[in-house]
Amino acid sequence: MADGAASLLNLAEIDGRGRALVAAQPLRGGQIVLRDSPVLLYSALPLTKPPPPSSSSSSSSATCYCDHCFRILPPSPSPPAAPCPACGRHAFCGPGCLAAAAATSHTPWVCQALSRLVASRLLDGQPVERHVQARFLIAACNLATVSPSNFQLLLSLQGREAHADDTVSAARFLHSLLASVCPPLPPGSPFPQGFSLELIVALLSKDKLNAFGLMEPVSSRGGGEVDGERSVRAYGIYPRASFFNHDCLPNACRFDYVDSASDGNADIIVRMIHDVPQGREICLSYFPVNLNYANRQRRLMEDYGFACDCDRCKVEANWSDDENEHDDIGKDDDGDGEGMDEDADEQMSGSEMGIAEEKETDFPHAYFFVRYMCNRKNCGGTLAPLPPSSDDAPSDIMECNVCGQLRREDEEAEADGEEDMDE
């Protein structure tokens, strides 16, 4: 299944859940079960200049990224390390990324398509989501030419059969937009006439269900508080990670290290949060775990088309409105189009939520929040142990998948005044 983890996960078909990844052997907390590289990576920034940031918003909105690997570029006034010689608009972190982009993500066709789209001003006034969808479709069209096998992988991902009206109307707009501005595809393209409307609908639906967001770096506000205004820098399609189903109390979580200098910086790494036996389904949470029941159900239905009946939802479905409202701490206001990633909304930790103190009797999953949720304000991240050492000894260092903070497991428990609890 994964580099160096081929025997850890099996792909299975589960009634009512579609394809799923299941533990092929007992798995340990911290164990890396998947490292996946994107078949498609595209910027989350609007194509034309966004409105100026409000005075209260994070300075990180001015951050620029390499248009190929999405590492941070040095801040202005430094000149971009390697601008595209044709358009000058796109910048790359060095000659290596410039050359790789020219052959893959920023081919002459992509360069011309994006330049014409910007010059046409047809996206002006459209929501950012439409800009990002246009970027995705141009990247997908290019993928069909430069890597037909990866395009087939994209097509093999799940989409929704019954398309929401807004997807269809977005697809109509984007279909005529791309038909009017994109240059002819290079010889050998399987879509010499461009994408049909039906294909655009299908691709947008696959993107919505399967794209992972690579977030802007975390910045701190002081007092250990995380700046909650972090947004997405790029979206990626990860063909194997797309098989993870959702659980509101996940047993694995994903990490990325986009700004690391090493190769594969845009890879997603999935690590076990705790031990699980062979045969257990391995699930991620598609959003921060501290959203309340109503918001989770609404989001899963609207964005992913299913009603969750995980153990946590079964318990919380019986809570009164007051009890559920109490935990409505992630201001989940929709419209972020983030897919399977962290929200930038305000978040609180499990102990701040008062779960451990107030709900222990009627909330058997309280241990999860105490033990596996980051306690930095506004972070909303999930903690997983570092990978076991080479002699298979488990690590007691927990890493947050959002803010990256490392702490010893017992520090976490002591900070919350809780006993270390076993499942």
Ligand SMILES: C[S@@+](CC[C@H](N)C(=O)[O-])C[C@H]1O[C@@H](n2cnc3c(N)ncnc32)[C@H](O)[C@@H]1O
């Ligand atoms: C990213 S895909 C996951 C892989 C997918 N099951 C497949 O067959 O390719 C997301 C979709 O999987 C299904 N899914 C994920 N988690 C689920 C769950 N807990 N219960 C039911 N369906 C789920 C939903 O159809 C959702 O839109």
